[in-house]
Amino acid sequence: xxxxxxxxxxxxxxxxxxxxxxxxxxxxxxxxxxxxxxxxxxxxxxxxxxxxxxxxxxxxxxxxxxxxxxxxxxxxxxxxxxxxxxxxxxxxxxxxxxxxxxxxxxxxxxxxxxxxxxxxxxxxxxxxxxxxxxxxxxxxxxxxxxxxxxxxxxxxxxxxxxxxxxxxxxxxxxxxxxxxxxxxxxxxxxxxxxxxxxxxxxxxxxxxxxxxxxxxxxxxxxxxxxxxxxxxxxxxxxxxxxxxxxxxxxxxxxxxxxxxxxxxxxxxxxxxxxxxxxxxxxxxxxxxxxxxxxxxxxxxxxxxxxxxxxxxxxxxxxxxxxxxxxxxxxxxxxxxxxxxxxxxxxxxxxxxxxxxxxxxxxxxxxxxxxxxxxxxxxxxxxxxxxxxxxxxxxxxxxxxxxxxxxxxxxxxxxxxxxxxxxxxxxxxxxxxxxxxxxxxxxxxxxxxxxxxxxxxxxxxxxxxxxxxxxxxxxxxxxxxxxxxxxxxxxxxxxxxxxxxxxxxxxxxxxxxxxxxxxxxxxxxxxxxxxxxxxxxxxxxxxxxxxxxxxx
Amino acid sequence: xxxxxxxxxxxxxxxxxxxxxxxxxxxxxxxxxxxxxxxxxxxxxxxxxxxxxxxxxxxxxxxxxxxxxxxxxxxxxxxxxxxxxxxxxxxxxxxxxxxxxxxxxxxxxxxxxxxxxxxxxxxxxxxxxxxxxxxxxxxxxxxxxxxxxxxxxxxxxxxxxxxxxxxxxxxxxxxxxxxxxxxxxxxxxxxxxxxxxxxxxxxxxxxxxxxxxxxxxxxxxxxxxxxxxxxxxxxxxxxxxxxxxxxxxxxxxxxxxxxxxxxxxxxxxxxxxxxxxxxxxx
Numbered sequence: 001x002x003x004x005x006x007x008x009x010x011x012x013x014x015x016x017x018x019x020x021x022x023x024x025x026x027x028x029x030x031x032x033x034x035x036x037x038x039x040x041x042x043x044x045x046x047x048x049x050x051x052x053x054x055x056x057x058x059x060x061x062x063x064x065x066x067x068x069x070x071x072x073x074x075x076x077x078x079x080x081x082x083x084x085x086x087x088x089x090x091x092x093x094x095x096x097x098x099x100x101x102x103x104x105x106x107x108x109x110x111x112x113x114x115x116x117x118x119x120x121x122x123x124x125x126x127x128x129x130x131x132x133x134x135x136x137x138x139x140x141x142x143x144x145x146x147x148x149x150x151x152x153x154x155x156x157x158x159x160x161x162x163x164x165x166x167x168x169x170x171x172x173x174x175x176x177x178x179x180x181x182x183x184x185x186x187x188x189x190x191x192x193x194x195x196x197x198x199x200x201x202x203x204x205x206x207x208x209x210x211x212x213x214x215x216x217x218x219x220x221x222x223x224x225x226x227x228x229x230x231x232x233x234x235x236x237x238x239x240x241x242x243x244x245x246x247x248x249x250x251x252x253x254x255x256x257x258x259x260x261x262x263x264x265x266x267x268x269x270x271x272x273x274x275x276x277x278x279x280x281x282x283x284x285x286x287x288x289x290x291x292x293x294x295x296x297x298x299x300x301x302x303x304x305x306x307x308x309x310x311x312x313x314x315x316x317x318x319x320x321x322x323x324x325x326x327x328x329x330x331x332x333x334x335x336x337x338x339x340x341x342x343x344x345x346x347x348x349x350x351x352x353x354x355x356x357x358x359x360x361x362x363x364x365x366x367x368x369x370x371x372x373x374x375x376x377x378x379x380x381x382x383x384x385x386x387x388x389x390x391x392x393x394x395x396x397x398x399x400x401x402x403x404x405x406x407x408x409x410x411x412x413x414x415x416x417x418x419x420x421x422x423x424x425x426x427x428x429x430x431x432x433x434x435x436x437x438x439x440x441x442x443x444x445x446x447x448x449x450x451x452x453x454x455x456x457x458x459x460x461x462x463x464x465x466x467x468x469x470x471x472x473x474x475x476x477x478x479x480x481x482x483x484x485x486x487x488x489x490x491x492x493x494x495x496x497x498x499x500x501x502x503x504x505x506x507x508x509x510x511x512x513x514x515x516x517x518x519x520x521x522x523x524x525x526x527x528x529x530x531x532x533x534x535x536x537x538x539x540x541x542x543x544x545x546x547x548x549x550x551x
Numbered sequence: 552x553x554x555x556x557x558x559x560x561x562x563x564x565x566x567x568x569x570x571x572x573x574x575x576x577x578x579x580x581x582x583x584x585x586x587x588x589x590x591x592x593x594x595x596x597x598x599x600x601x602x603x604x605x606x607x608x609x610x611x612x613x614x615x616x617x618x619x620x621x622x623x624x625x626x627x628x629x630x631x632x633x634x635x636x637x638x639x640x641x642x643x644x645x646x647x648x649x650x651x652x653x654x655x656x657x658x659x660x661x662x663x664x665x666x667x668x669x670x671x672x673x674x675x676x677x678x679x680x681x682x683x684x685x686x687x688x689x690x691x692x693x694x695x696x697x698x699x700x701x702x703x704x705x706x707x708x709x710x711x712x713x714x715x716x717x718x719x720x721x722x723x724x725x726x727x728x729x730x731x732x733x734x735x736x737x738x739x740x741x742x743x744x745x746x747x748x749x750x751x752x753x754x755x756x757x758x759x760x761x762x763x764x765x766x767x768x769x770x771x772x773x774x775x776x777x778x779x780x781x782x783x784x785x786x787x788x789x790x791x792x793x794x795x796x797x798x799x800x801x802x803x804x805x806x807x808x809x810x811x812x813x814x815x816x817x818x819x820x821x822x823x824x825x826x827x828x829x830x831x832x833x
Contacts, residue, residue, distance in 0.1 A: 016828075017567065017826070017828050018567070018828045332732055333732060334728055334731070334732055353731070353732045353734075354731075356734075358734050361732060361733060361734050366729075366732065368725045368728075368729070370725065373724045373725040373726065374724075374725040374726050374729060375726055376726045376744055376747070376748065377748065378747030378748045378750075379747065387730075387733075388733060391733060391734070391735070392733075437729070441733075
């Protein structure tokens, strides 16, 4: 097969603010044949997006291509002038960004933006372009393809917008399309539709693709070949089947292992009448002004009850917008519930955290999803960890320092990190600090709100392992909120499925494989498997998809 | 993202400095030293008539010529620095600290406190500053304390708006939520969690506000409402020598240059503050 793309000994370097040059891509060679989809996978910082962007002759500010050749359809993108590159972008090489919501202009109709490429390059008349766009909308199985172009970006769902972004990329008939983590921000149920649409369009048009992702299971569905990257170098390269079946490089093996978290021996010692640590009954919460019937304008949690026993974990799972985070905020008292009871450790808690006792606040801690915003960027780690120590336990000076060291040790971080600021830590390290701050309070219950969803698979798996170890050592209970079933399965004794603010099913470890509620079935069957044929063989009941597949 | 600093930057102690910033700082330092040690630098007493001529030219004896009464212009500018810098600094300190404290309090407390304070400050902003200064001076007369308080009062609402806008953004971050459900009080939230995150833009705002105050003070003095004779700040010096304009006298140009050099330098300095180099391994 003839080569469409040949990357030879590519080097990209970046300049730091101290004027030092660092090489971020160190001599990469990649070939892509016509009509072939190649996936670039690796953790964040591995250089996968940087390589993908160089295929358009583009580097992010502060970076430059310092060596090597980048032949795309016979032209070296590294050596072309900016004008020549602009001619190629959109017509030969196109780009689908991670967040379509941020890539669309909210004040123009979708159609105007989709056909903009043809106008810029003078490819066809506006009428032809519109007709072509509608064909693409059909091919991408978008609903009402004739009229969807007349809407504005906020009037369609996230999954639809992502497919529209693909239509925008495909309208110039490119030979190569670059997908930059296009489904990472989507729910699993939506992700399936988008992946299917991408796959069929690419195969039908014989278009080559570069698919950047950190999710091996997603990549397995769409790519012909996989290139594994780490630290700006190619670690392993091979067909999808070969990489999944017989990974040779340690990093690839680690990546595969991280995908299937180690099954832990759950303490089967369910004492007969264990006293529940947390019990909530018929909690209702929401946003907006209170209506005449005493309920908020927008109800996000509708009459949910749950209980968590001491030393056991409850997982709450559901798509975005199902109210799982609101429920967590209710329990923690950040968003006072409008109705219902919250009983913690035998005592009834006030709905508002401001009126709870200091001890009640101490015993229940919440850890947020984004460690970037949950840690004060202006403070060193020792102050961040030290504050709850002096606030709750009155520790000062030496005793406080010693305890900070202990906490860092608990979350497996070196003691020297205490002098650093959050910006100087990696994503995984920040999340560990975030967790250590909750531990500093000596809590009985920790509410973990999507704490692994912003992290890479390998790092997330390590955090889950850490959580399990700490549970054994400290006799903690967790409420674990996630949209990722595999994460919840790895750590939780019981799983609660939420949909549109309601609890639709409660599963124990025994019956997790056989959910009964239709939404749970759809959700569980939508989780991608590490099997390249999974997407093609997946048959979802159309009735289910119509009812619950929100996209 | 802002574009990278000018190429003339060098790293010291983990910070990168730009040449423009260093030059601007030197000018500010120069005026600060002049103001502090005015009696040591001034060649003649400030009120003494030393020239037989008025609006005398620049000469070896009188470096910047003489004013409309034949007083030494250089000495008057050196003493004028004290009033200009001193009043402006006092005014900006009061205005910025009041503004920032109230702004952070409004962001953290929120609700009706925030709404009432913000509407009050909006009303204050709508009053033209020179007109307000004129009214106050007409009502209570011009003295140094009343001048400082008036200037501070005029510039507090702007500082409040700025600080509140910054604090509101920080206030929505998760680490504030974490601190709140830890049970922390308003004072801790404002001082320990919010302030460190807004201090840099607040300092930049402090610099701009200082410039505004210097200009407003000069304007008021030029109108005869500011520092009263025989004392004179730079604005008053321009005012009292304005007749010299037709003679091309240095007595008008020199204080104008002094005002310009100070305000431009402060502006350039806050635009080119040393930046922390994040790349530690360099």
